[in-house]
Amino acid sequence: MNAIGHKVATYPYVQKVHDDTLDLLVELRDFCALPRQRVTSNDAAYRNLLDAIQKMRITSRLELAMSWVLFAKAEEGNTGDAGSEFIKDLAAFVENDPLSKAELSPVMHGFHERSNRLIQRILHLDQSGALSSTASA
Numbered sequence: 001m002n003a004i005g006h007k008v009a010t011y012p013y014v015q016k017v018h019d020d021t022l023d024l025l026v027e028l029r030d031f032c033a034l035p036r037q038r039v040t041s042n043d044a045a046y047r048n049l050l051d052a053i054q055k056m057r058i059t060s061r062l063e064l065a066m067s068w069v070l071f072a073k074a075e076e077g078n079t080g081d082a083g084s085e086f087i088k089d090l091a092a093f094v095e096n097d098p099l100s101k102a103e104l105s106p107v108m109h110g111f112h113e114r115s116n117r118l119i120q121r122i123l124h125l126d127q128s129g130a131l132s133s134t135a136s137a
Helices: 012-033 042-074 080-095 106-128 130-136
Strands: none
Touching (some): 012 106, 042 080, 042 106, 080 106
């Protein structure tokens, strides 16, 4: 029970994904806040543009992942049909990624890979039924 008398269940899988998503969001925010060098060539400007696009894509992925996590917590682990909309959107992010890894800077490549692994974990949790079995326990 929490302070206002509502039953609070812990879903360790969901909580771990929540913590990892939040950590990655904070790390990406901190990276985006770093001052950038002035661009003097078209190649550098193109790379900066690709990095900016990827920052927005990763932020969108993480926002959607966090939405799924909060929804799963609110539904006590049973995401049901409404949760499948989040899953479809997350799967589409992974399947339809237009930026090749070769075009990303090493730092953005790291963020890209970590966000993909996080989404794969969510997809696996949803497909494995781990949340449903936790909710019914």
